[in-house]
Amino acid sequence: MADQEIDRALKLVANLSIDKASQVLSKMIKAGAKIELEGVSLEDVTKATERVMQSDTGDVVGAFVDLVGDLPFKFLFYVDANDSLTLTDLILRRELGTTKKFDVYVTSTVQELGNILASAVTNVFASDFQIKMKPTPPIVVHDYASTIFGEYIMEAAAEQDEILMIESMFRVVRLNVKCRMFLLPKGDAQKELAAIVGKI
Amino acid sequence: MAKRILLVDDAPIIRLMIKDILVECGGYEIVAEGATGKEALDLYKQLKPDLVTMDIVMPEMDGIQALEEILKFDPKAKVVMVTAIDQRESLMKAIRLGATDYIVKPFEADRVMSAVQKALGE
Numbered sequence: 156m157a158d159q160e161i162d163r164a165l166k167l168v169a170n171l172s173i174d175k176a177s178q179v180l181s182k183m184i185k186a187g188a189k190i191e192l193e194g195v196s197l198e199d200v201t202k203a204t205e206r207v208m209q210s211d212t213g214d215v216v217g218a219f220v221d222l223v224g225d226l227p228f229k230f231l232f233y234v235d236a237n238d239s240l241t242l243t244d245l246i247l248r249r250e251l252g253t254t255k256k257f258d259v260y261v262t263s264t265v266q267e268l269g270n271i272l273a274s275a276v277t278n279v280f281a282s283d284f285q286i287k288m289k290p291t292p293p294i295v296v297h298d299y300a301s302t303i304f305g306e307y308i309m310e311a312a313a314e315q316d317e318i319l320m321i322e323s324m325f326r327v328v329r330l331n332v333k334c335r336m337f338l339l340p341k342g343d344a345q346k347e348l349a350a351i352v353g354k355i
Numbered sequence: 356m357a358k359r360i361l362l363v364d365d366a367p368i369i370r371l372m373i374k375d376i377l378v379e380c381g382g383y384e385i386v387a388e389g390a391t392g393k394e395a396l397d398l399y400k401q402l403k404p405d406l407v408t409m410d411i412v413m414p415e416m417d418g419i420q421a422l423e424e425i426l427k428f429d430p431k432a433k434v435v436m437v438t439a440i441d442q443r444e445s446l447m448k449a450i451r452l453g454a455t456d457y458i459v460k461p462f463e464a465d466r467v468m469s470a471v472q473k474a475l476g477e
Contacts, residue, residue, distance in 0.1 A: 247372065264368050292414055
């Protein structure tokens with residue numbers, strides 16, 4: 156199968172995953188959430204890190220989730236730290252602005268969003284492609300986006316110079332809340348994924 | 356008399372969401388909250404609640420193991436599983452083991468109430 160066709164098939168997998176994630180996010184926060192696929196790309200590790208450092212300069216709250224099973228992936232969801240307060244209000248159906256400081260509920264909101272979004276992705280892999288995966292409990296971190304992203308890709312960067320990254324941006328309609336979601340195949344999963352999507 | 360509920364989930368936000376729904380509906384008392392399967396088992400033995408809402412993916416002891424242990428201790432225990440969308444296999448296992456019902460996250464208040472009321476025979 157030609158690289159172009161594999162690329163198209165990978166984008167199909169990514170789009171199905173983020174469509175599902177978009178549905179569950181909208182339901183959870185009771186507000187329209189639009190998720191856009193920013194790209195599925197084989198990217199140089201250093202360039203990918205620089206790009207994230209340039210686009211997200213502030214501190215963020217994120218959730219790392221290991222997806223284990225037939226095709227291991229690393230999942231990362233993060234949101235600008237101030238926007239995590241808004242997401243907490245949305246989830247708890249509180250008036251916006253009620254949550255003013257980082258507390259256990261803010262951390263837990265990001266943890267649960269990470270869990271539910273990762274589950275939405277594994278659901279697509281299982282139902283549409285018969286690939287069994289399940290998320291492990293999320294690990295929540297609060298730091299600069301570049302630090303979190305660096306930690307996220309560290310393992311892959313040690314093994315290879317280029318990484319296959321599925322990247323998407325969420326926008327919560329009317330509130331200008333921006334979040335990002337990344338999917339990174341672990342170990343041989345990249346080759347296996349290419350082989351699987353090659354059969355689509 | 357208010358029905359006594361034990362909420363178990365490693366995410367405090369989910370416990371708070373379920374608690375808000377039950378409190379708003381009225382007629383329920385949240386007797387305790389747990390964040391792991393082990394805590395669920397200990398709290399169940401100690402408090403004997405009328406119903407448990409139980410997350411599946413939790414550290415230490417997961418919700419399935421906790422369900423098994425609770426049912427060993429009290430075969431009549433009423434446990435409603437709370438799970439994310441992809442946990443179909445675990446959910447089926449929980450139902451086979453004896454879970455009373457289940458709620459899929461993200462959930463609506465109506466679905467929570469319907470599962471709780473059905474489990475309690477209301």
